[in-house]
Amino acid sequence: MxxxxxxxxxxxxxxxxxxxxxxxxxxxxxxxxxxxxxxxxxxxxPTTIQGLNVQGGMQMVRVPFTASRRIEKQVVLQAVCIDDRNVPHPASQVVPGRDVADSYDGELYRCLAGTKLQWTVSEAEGAAGETTACNKGDALWHGAGGRLECRPEKQARQCNERSLLRRYGAGVKVLTMIREETYTEYREEMVEGAASTGMIMMDxxxxxxxx
Known part of the structure; x- marks a missing residue:
């Protein structure tokens, strides 16, 4: 057993x-x-697979670009003459009337010798606006399209400014200013997302x- x-x-x-x-x-x-x-x-x-390319999908993006526009604006122009004691005096109008034609090319205001012209552009008479000071001996010049700038006075006889002041007074001018400005705008575009590279491990x- x-x-x-x-x-x-x-x-x-x-x-x-x-x-x-x-x-x-x-x-x-x-x-x-x-x-x-x-x-x-x-x-x-385990097995590793490298170099995998994963394609990105479509996505919406905002793309900036530069644009320009033309702005026309009616403004009120006022001018004074500043002496050495910083006291303002009325500026002499070179042409009569309140409205300034867009095509006018010439002087608008002058000052007595020894004073400086200072002019202000605003949206309404008496309102605050943008002020520019000229040098002594400069007049305010108007060009086509409402351009305003300080330029040396044209030669004139003595006491010309006093005569102009007596003739036309110290009034304001109304004119149309045209400005070209550039600004940044955005548009939406569909773009393909960037592809990514990676790896995968199988256990x-x-x-x-x-x-």
Whole structure:
């Protein structure tokens, strides 16, 4: 009876050893008495894929550009003469009338010798506006399109400014100024997003130890 038991036990042990040796290349199988078993399956190595290009999608962007526009504006022009004590005096009108034609090219105001012309452009008579000071001996000149600037006075007889002041008085002028200005505007455009480059790692799938 003991001989049979030993033979059976040895046969089982030898069979287990052969099974373990034959399967060692891919997996390990161990069978033990008492109903237990151990399986070991080799897990594949992780795989890395590099250089993947991911294309970006379409997106809306705001693109800046430079634009220009022409502005026409009716303004009121007032002028005075400032002496060395910083006291203002009426400026002499060179031409009569309140309205200035767009095509007029010439002097609008002059000052007595020794004083400086100062003129103000505003939206209404008596309102605050943009003031410019000329040098002594300058007159206020008007050009086509409502251009205003200080220019040396034209030669005139003595007491010319006093005569003009008596003749036309110290009135205001109304004119149309035309300005060209540039500004930044934006437009919306559809552009393709930038492509990105990356990598992906695969962990090798199913594998491991099973009990």
């Amino acid at each position: 003991n001989v049979n038991v030993n033979v059976n036990a040895n046969a089982s042990a030898n069979a287990s050893a052969r099974a373990w040796a034959g399967s060692r290349a891919a997996s390990t199988v161990i069978v033990a008495g008492g109903g237990g078993a151990y399986f070991n399956v080799d897990q594949p190595y 090798g799938g199913v594998g491991g130890r099973v009990f």
